[in-house]
Amino acid sequence: MTVEQTVRLTQFASGGGCACKVPPGELEAVLGALAPAGDTGHELLVGLESGDDAAVVRLDGDRAVVTTADFFTPVVDDAYDWGRIAAANALSDVYAMGGTPLVAVNLLCWPRDRIPFELAAEVLRGGSDIARRARCHVAGGHSIDDPEPKYGMAVTGVAHPDRLLRNDAALAGLPLTLTKPLGLGVLNNRHKATGEWFEEAVAVMTQLNGPAAAAALDLGIRAGTDVTGFGLLGHLYKMVRASGVTAVVDAAAVPYVAGAREALRDGYVPGGSRRNLDWVRPHLESSVDEDELLLLADAQTSGGLLLVGEVPGHPVVGELVPAGLSPLVVR
Ligand code: CO
Ligand code: CO
Numbered sequence: 001m002t003v004e005q006t007v008r009l010t011q012f013a014s015g016g017g018c019a020c021k022v023p024p025g026e027l028e029a030v031l032g033a034l035a036p037a038g039d040t041g042h043e044l045l046v047g048l049e050s051g052d053d054a055a056v057v058r059l060d061g062d063r064a065v066v067t068t069a070d071f072f073t074p075v076v077d078d079a080y081d082w083g084r085i086a087a088a089n090a091l092s093d094v095y096a097m098g099g100t101p102l103v104a105v106n107l108l109c110w111p112r113d114r115i116p117f118e119l120a121a122e123v124l125r126g127g128s129d130i131a132r133r134a135r136c137h138v139a140g141g142h143s144i145d146d147p148e149p150k151y152g153m154a155v156t157g158v159a160h161p162d163r164l165l166r167n168d169a170a171l172a173g174l175p176l177t178l179t180k181p182l183g184l185g186v187l188n189n190r191h192k193a194t195g196e197w198f199e200e201a202v203a204v205m206t207q208l209n210g211p212a213a214a215a216a217l218d219l220g221i222r223a224g225t226d227v228t229g230f231g232l233l234g235h236l237y238k239m240v241r242a243s244g245v246t247a248v249v250d251a252a253a254v255p256y257v258a259g260a261r262e263a264l265r266d267g268y269v270p271g272g273s274r275r276n277l278d279w280v281r282p283h284l285e286s287s288v289d290e291d292e293l294l295l296l297a298d299a300q301t302s303g304g305l306l307l308v309g310e311v312p313g314h315p316v317v318g319e320l321v322p323a324g325l326s327p328l329v330v331r
Helices: 024-031 079-095 117-133 184-194 199-205 210-218 231-243 260-265 271-283 290-297
Strands: 044-046 055-060 063-072 100-110 137-145 150-159 175-178 224-226 245-249 284-286 305-308 316-322 328-330
Touching: 024 271, 063 079, 063 100, 079 100, 079 117, 079 150, 079 199, 079 210, 079 224, 100 117, 117 137, 117 150, 137 150, 184 199, 184 260, 184 271, 210 305, 224 231, 231 245, 231 271, 231 290, 231 305, 231 316, 231 328, 260 290, 271 284, 271 290, 290 328
Parallel strands: 100 137, 245 328, 284 328
Antiparallel strands: 044 055, 055 063, 063 150, 100 150, 175 305, 175 316, 224 305, 245 316
16 A cells, blocks of 8 residues: 555445345346347357356357456555556456456546546556456446445457367366455455455456466366355355256365455344345255355455366365256265
């Protein structure tokens, strides 16, 4: 932080990061009613149906365009760190499709009469530092005056049409790998309430998913997603539903950021995390307690990749089996 910051940015947010996402069920009902564009001359390889991370359009035999946008209210008080987290999170949806980001544009909403604009500059500086690390251009964007600050990016990337990490390509018999620890939702919730600072959580949220995605593609992995606002259970449910398989999660194998269990125990649970669990519960068979399920459904911000296959250096947190009575099993 180079600008002296006395403002607590999280106090301007009514929601919390990816935890401020519109509930999944509501969103799907609205999106399902929209008419597709039909034949545009370019095949839509990944659209709305599978609830995937980004849209993918084929250019030719070996090139596809990947496009996505993501922005949210402050998840941490520090302007520069919030910018870095939001950018890493927006870039993640390109990586989560197997793409390489090429160019991003900033999306900024700022209450100019309530928060000094110098802090917006810090947010943008954080975003641009992360984009540089991702070797992705940042070229312009759009900003509006808004009573609630919001920041993120629209990102465009390229991918090979046959080397995508899809939601609908998960196969039974393969292990599930998770590349970042969970617990970011409960820790951000605690930070917002108390101002306590969680250094490991910030380090995890600003870490790019690019290297993990590249390793997965090199290993021949073709199915995966990133774990963000719908939590591990929500994103996993979307994947197994799109692929017609069942996931068995080994709760004891799932890693957590230090302090996550204590934050849950002390009652710091984002509303989004409870909504995620409510959403997947009808599709869930579990032998673990409610707290464990809440942690597994915790709404993440800039979480890791959930990959169908084994990636050395990252924990296997479960496996896929042929479709059973429940699409999700936790034990
Ligand atoms: Co995503
Ligand atoms: Co996203």
